[in-house]
Amino acid sequence: MLFKIVLLVHILSSLAIAASQDLNFIYSGFRSTNLSLDGLAELTSNGLLRLTNEIMQQTGHAFYPNPVTFKNSIDGSAFSFSSTFVFAIRPEYATLGGHGMAFVIAPTRGLPGSLPSQHLGLFNESNNGNQTNHVVAVELDTRRNIEFNDLDGNHVGIDINGLDSVRYASAGYYSQLNGKLTNLTLISGQRMQVWIEYGGMEKQLNVTIAPIDVDKPSRPLLSLSRDLSPYLNSSMYIGFSSSTGSIYSSHYVLGWSFKMNGLAEALDISRLPKLPRLGPKKTSKFLTIGLPVLCLSLVFVAVSSVSYGIRRRRKFAEVLEDWELDFGPQRFKYKDLYIATKGFGDKELLGSGGFGRVYKDPQTTHVVGTLGYLAPEYARTGKATTSTDVFAFGAFLLEVASGRRPIQPAEDVILVDWVFARWLGGEILEARDPNLGTEYVAEEMELVLQLGLMCSQSEPAGRPSMRQVVQFLEGDTPLPDISLLRLPASNLPFSRFDDFALSSMGKSFSHTSVAESLLSGGR
Template structure:
């Protein structure tokens, strides 16, 4: 009896150890096949292996299909939580077609609850589905397709793509067959049916619910950036256990689909394949007669030498042409940096026909980006000084973060030799000053309602810059030529080339005097500090400019009206402020709104900074949330540029108007 009891306990112990081994093996299933010679695989259809270990999924067969599966079921679920486990797989494949345009549909890596697919059709159905079960959630199937036929019924993007399929053949994500070159971050196209061996990685991270698919030729290491990447929880799709393998089908007798090696692992990284141990592919393509080589080789060789010389010369010349300045610290600004080549193509080589305008800071060209087809305005700025370039571009990037409906979006920049190129959102109606002062070239006059909406939009933008952005932004060049009009004639503030940024609560540092003559606040010449009040002053001049249809300084006018602010103030002092209104408006304006704008313009352009309102107050005045305060009756010079100030600034006008961006810093 004692002996039988001992035997029983030994049997139970062996059973438990065996069960634990099996469970552990299932949870961490892993295998690596560098070729399939002697490998136990579950094959059906036309799938078979060759003597040298090549697995052929399809080979010169018409309307046939082949399946090749790992014979043992694999547990994809965590036994305690029921969620999907991470997995990783990679395999080397080759697809060849004698027809250059088709070779499909191709090969699909499959995770399915069974190795058998009753009723499945070949051709476009990959040997996995039929018309009745396509797309059903009960399929519990996950696949990565390598498809060389475009099927409109499955919304295929082209006839050479990689796609992620869930329970059907309408890919939830797809991309043209290609890989991303790590150093240049560029897509390099591949032809699936070229007959060249390629490697595909499929990796699922259960902690992030992320599925990545990466493709490359076997001569290229695994790219760092996957071709496809999507967030998906496969726990709802899989059942337990599942089978992994491949399915292939054909539509003609001109195709061959091969599998050279395969590696797989649950809960870990699949082992890399030893490419040198993979079986060789059979000869692919038509044989060439030796006579052709004997006769043609010398001619071809001579031609290749000449062509190589020409190509090398062309490449060197082109590289010099598109050479850019790129320093290590600029890598952090990657998303904001454009390639000079793209901007060159977009503007047709900075063609004079695409010139939108020019000024003291450079020329602006219209362009259409070659890939996105987005219309942009490209500004070429001369900037030979390298001092402070890092800080300057950092400010450009900060300004690029501005998000407001009344601010022209700065999309990015490009550096090339002594040039700095700024890329802006394109404004189809140009700048406001063309409507105000070049009426002969415009189709219509801006109505008062349109002008008033532009004024309110600009006020809202300045409030955002001064108080609501993450830093205080002082524009320093508010004027009508820097207010752009979109296709609906909404005002958008642009050209932040002179802008200064500093933290909320900090004091602005003194800087060079920059801006445009006629809009400069008097105190800037004494302190050199640009704070929001200098923008308020320029905004006040802008209000009078829009309402009166006159420039801030008109040297040919009468002595009283050379300076627009003084001219408006004189009219207000005489009680005849509406006499200064733009005659092109006639009487088509609301008197209350016009008086508000003119008086607010005088208040904002007050010579004393503390007497000017903030932009928050200005917005409230324009929205009529609060009444405009009464202005003193006897202050004939407090609201305007004095004659002495006018004389001094005349001497500075040329340097101010032609200030460079480097000086503006």
């Protein structure tokens, strides 16, 4: 008889275990599930379970819709169970979380009367810590609350009937390679996986956490040796709870697996829904790698080109004498010589002597000189002759005698035209320098002014030679009649300065007065 009773008890116990073993589910996303939701909890269009959002001071709950048998009806002992889930916490601020979330086993769905903020939607101020709660939870807490003796603002804890955790540790996992603890940041926004396992025979609850790309560590983060039978009712609900405070966080669950009396089925990470994009859209490798390299290359080429140009300019740089700054450069540039002699090659060498080597003369069309002293033909051809020197000397004579510069751009006056107009009017002495007053010889002044006009004829053949100029000045030869002179201007009393000549040749000329330079001590 006794044997039959023992056998009956064993059969009934086995039936109870078999009934509980029927619960085995896996959610690779929540698109087609019928979870019981309340508060802020919602299912997104792509299958995410979002427990909270941007609304502050609120709770969110999501529970498996049916009650789960947790205890043997014969002896009241708690069954073994296993659960795993993937979660992510996206805070409002990168370094400050808005309270956390928890996996919870509770006697009712929705946890009525629970508060947000530090209570995580699990308890309220009056029932926190009551033994009649029959609540077991694993919290992922992102805020430190001194009233609950929290370790820090980034910890994992096992809660029984209250928020003062019976086991807790800073979030992290033990490496399979060296066994060292690697820290995790719960509010990093990255996906992480949690494993919760209770052994009914061992009476031990283990909690393990790791990044999504790390296999389950063999050593759990938390281990609690305690029989859960006194804290659990026979029928319980399983799910998740979360809350927001004055600062919010979005708490996501991507996948969830649970099994009574066995190991929960592993989640296929590749089948889980995608989290919302965090931060700016990823850019292509060309923009992140190729473009910077290309820009650096262009900068290098630009710097090299500028450096080469500076070195080349220095190589051909001209150092001008002081007098050349006044009268303009009267030399061939080193660059022109270098090019004309093909780098001072031997084939261009004519010979050498006491003054050094002599090379073939380079030809140039670059007009240099002081504007107003240049003969018309020199401005056209760029070739200097003795006749162009006579023209320049004539301009010099007129400048000395009149006290005016050959070209006066501010007044648009050409000195040759101005003096010639005075001569045509029979009053050439009116062109004299007024600063002389009466301290001059009229005949000599008239001679100098007329000779200046004669030297400034537009036709080179009509100009005297320098030998003749000397003879005129010394009185050895009388000055011829200058009434038939062909001057470069139009015989108008005042001719306007040629804008084209100024714009096309101005960069090569100086407006400095030659007479002013030579006679700087006064007349």
